[in-house]
Every structure is written in structure tokens, then in C-alpha cells.
Amino acid sequence: EAGVAQSPRYKIIEKRQSVAFWCNPISGHATLYWYQQILGQGPKLLIQFQNNGVVDDSQLPKDRFSAERLKGVDSTLKIQPAKLEDSAVYLCASSFVRTGNYGYTFGSGTRLTVV
């Protein structure tokens, strides 16, 4: 079974620029999550999708972050404009059922550096 695919693996941008990350979940997984992991901390949920609908985006900084999951499969997370504090690893995860009873499967992440 193919895992959760993310691209790019690394990205370096200047502050105030925009950036986009892409995620393709495991086939058949209806629930997709984007997490932000700042160095030295655990992942923090940004947004959760169930198919193509948003279930939870309470911790998404909506003034600069946006995400979509058209057609309920792959997803894009965008930051515009980026700030220095956005430097982090952005992890995408998916689960088969909404409750994620078997835990999530995470991708390898995109490491963003804002300079």
C-alpha cells in the first residue's frame, strides 16, 4: 500500500512570499489532516477534512493560511504571505475512518524555512 505522498520535501522562501504544499492521501482514506510541527514540539492540527468538507479548522490562521481538498482526494495547503514564525514541518496525514481508530498515517512532511 502506497503511503501518504507530500511535496515538495523542502522549501525556502523569503518572508511575505507565498508557498503551497501538496498532499495525496492513502487511497480510500476519507479523512485528511494538515499538521504544523515547529522544531522541538509535537505536531499541531491546522485543518481536518472529511472527503472534501472541512471538519475542523479552528487552529488555522485564516488570515494567511488556506487549504482545499477538491474532489475529496488530494489537498493543497497555502500560506500567503509567509512570516518567519511559519518555519516548520508541515505534515499531512490520512485515516480510513473519521474516528481514525487505527491512528493516522503521516507523510514525510514538507520542511519550510522562511528567511
Added chain:
Amino acid sequence: GQQLNQSPQSMFIQEGEDVSMNCTSSSIFNTWLWYKQEPGEGPVLLIALYKAGELTSNGRLTAQFGITRKDSFLNISASIPSDVGIYFCAGRNSGGSNYKLTFGKGTLLTVNP
């Protein structure tokens, strides 16, 4: 929001030693999960716990769901060099419309051969 306190922050041990780490919460969770993260990779699920008091093993790993539902611990027996990584606990509630995970800050494990 919910806070998870994970300890210790880091451990440096000799190969063959046993390891114990724990996680405490300010509130109740219905599920506890333990993940391992290696450099440049996403977290990988090690053990999932669904009932208070549950004790579950996965090879040399054993985890328990505390009876108060506010804590969990992970033990690793007879550590080996490939156990190196960051171990995260995560708690989840099933209330409301989502089932998001709250992660601890992680325990960095270093194993000296």
C-alpha cells in the same frame, strides 16, 4: 486548550537498558496513541490504547492507558540502537464533530551502542 505534559524531554541510555516515558493530561482522553518519529520522516504509530487500564504490547514496547484516563506510559525493553528517535504521546477525544489528536512535545531517545 488541552495540554499534554510528556517526560522526560530527552534520554541518553546504553544499549540493552530499559526505557520508560510518560504523558499526563489536564483533561480526560478516550484514546491514547504513541508515535515514533525519525529524522526527516513523519510520526509512525507504535501503539494505540482505547480503554482505561488497557495494557498493550508491540514487540519490546509496552504501553498502558491510565485508569484516570489522564495519563499513559510507554516502556521499551532491552533497547537497541534503532530505537533512536523522538517518541510522542497523543490523546484524542471523540466528542463533537472531530477526532483531532493533541500531541505531547516528545521524548528524544538516544541509545549508545
